[in-house]
Amino acid sequence: MKLVIQNARVILRDRILDNAAVVCDGGRITAVLGEGDGVVPSTDGKRIDLGGRYLSPGFIDIHVHGGLGADFMDGSQEAIELSCSAHLQHGVTTLFPTTTTASDEQILRTIDAVKGARETPTGKWPLPRIEGIHLYGPYFATEKSGCHNKEACRVPMPAEFERYFQTGLIRIATCAAELEGSGAFYRAARDRGCLVTCGHSNSSWSEMEQAFESGMRHVDHFWCAMSSVQSVRARLGTPMQGSMLEFVLGTPEMSTEVIADGWHLSPELLRFAWRMKGVDRLCLVSDCNRALDMPPGRYLFGDAEDGGWILSDGMVGRGLDGGLASSVVALDNMVRHMHTAVGVPLVDAVRMASLTPAERTGIAEEVGEIAAGKRADFVVLTNQLQVDQVLVGGKIALTN
Missing domain, CATH: 2.30.40.10 (Urease, subunit C, domain 1)
Structure with a gap:
């Protein structure tokens, strides 16, 4: 037409x-x-x-967990479609359903549900494009697991992660760089054309360097659930070593992402990330959970079997201990905040929510700009x- x-x-x-x-x-x-x-x-x-x-251009969310009361890890096609439809209402026309730490069976169930939503949608709701899955967890460092279930964190084993990759649906793949077996995971993800990511990690510069050699090129939500010089020193002792932050800032090929909801990071940190990495290496993500467009209250993060509870006040999610958890707002909120509160030009704010994630995930020939x-x-x-x-x-x- x-x-x-x-x-x-x-x-x-x-x-x-x-x-x-x-x-x-x-x-x-x-x-x-x-x-x-x-x-x-x-x-x-x-x-x-x-x-x-x-x-x-339509927004592209590469790190998103749910919305409208549903989580992608609920493992049903209805939950996948309901979550996706929630983000469409906020301008997201392409997204990557993102997993959490969970059992092998639960992750495979979610992969099957995403496949159904892509290939045979029910038609109950208008949907954005589902380009593939962000395999995010279970390969996290337990001390950096955040609101994810610590008990479900584990080291990557080829017998397990190869099953995920063989589905052909994994397009973004995350693993903590310090875990035993991370190199094999990164190489397998790289060979399949994934955006290869380090996240929920306490890794040092040298561990990041080894990961980089294996294909890792991206770090998830900058400053959140990631190593610092002090945390690396506590783990490895002296002399002090660089952390994920220094490696990302010191390596031009590395990209990262920020949660610009006004709660996770202050305006000066968001401006710093924008200035240091530039619009072609910094993505906006929602990291949003099932509390999106729902009333304040208590919500399950992840699946009913392994998930944990978070509290939403309608502005941000917090763990039961009061610490910051997942976001409860969508990508349009991030664009507005970057422009109006942080002072980033609108062209840059939109690019970080569209063309930059398209470029990083290899879909820029199709989407990401007008x-x-x-x-x-x-x-x-x-x-x-x-x-x-x-x-x-x-x-x-x-x-x-």
């Missing part, structure tokens, strides 16, 4: 085009027209006039950066 979106402020990878139009056909972008680029073509298809609102040839996945934003409409493949999936 042909589609023309006109009178839009189009957010490109490096600038904003005012009074612009985007032409689509067959679910793909065919042209982006700014002032002076010619007449907007007539069409026998659909025409949408945005009245000066923003047209953003450019000819890309999929027609869009978010219409008000002047206050609230989600007004969402389009997937050129079709309206949500209107608020």
Whole structure:
């Protein structure tokens, strides 16, 4: 179907085009027209006039656990689809359902449920694109497990993780670099084209260096559940060694991500990460759980068998001990906060929630920016950066 979106402020990878139009056909972008680029073509298809609102590329969440009362680890197709639909309402047009620490059987059940949602969706809710799974846990350091179940943390064993990779659904793979067997895990993930990640780890610079040689290129939620110089010293003694933080900042090829919900990290830390890594190596993620768009209360993080309880006040999740846990807001909140509270240009904030995660996960030829040839996945934003409409493949999936 042909589609023309006109009178839009189009957010490109490096600038904003005012009074612009985007032409689509067959679910793909065919042209982006700014002032002076010619007449907007007539069409026998659909025409949408945005009245000066923003047209953003659809957001891409590479680290997300659930929403609307459901967790991906619930292991049912209904839970997968409900969680995905919750994030679509916040402008996420592509996501990677993210696992937690759990048993082998529970992880395989979630993988099967994601496969069903991708291949034979029920049609109960409009869905974003599910590009693959983020295997996140169970290969964590127990002392850095955060709100994940410590009892389910374990070292990676080929007999187990090869079953996950053989499904063909794992696109992002996380493991703590200091664990025995991590090198084999990283190499297996690299050979399958995954974004290879270190997370929930107390690793030193030298351990990160070894992981890098095995294919690791990304670190999850910067400053959260990760090593510091002091924690490495406590584990390995003197002399003091560099930690994950120093390795990421000192290695240009490394990327990372931040939870910009206004609670996990202060504005100065978010600005620091943006300045140090730049927009092409820093992703925004939600790390959001089932409490998204739910009333304040007590929620299970992970599955009913192995999960633990967190408390949501509607703004952030906390463990029962009061410490920060998973986020309870979606990626649109992160974009708004980075721009309005942190002072990052809107173009950069949007890029870190779209093109940068697309590039890091190897899907940028298809999605991540508004450019000819890309999929027609869009978010219409008000002047206050609230989600007004969402389009997937050129079709309206949500209107608020």
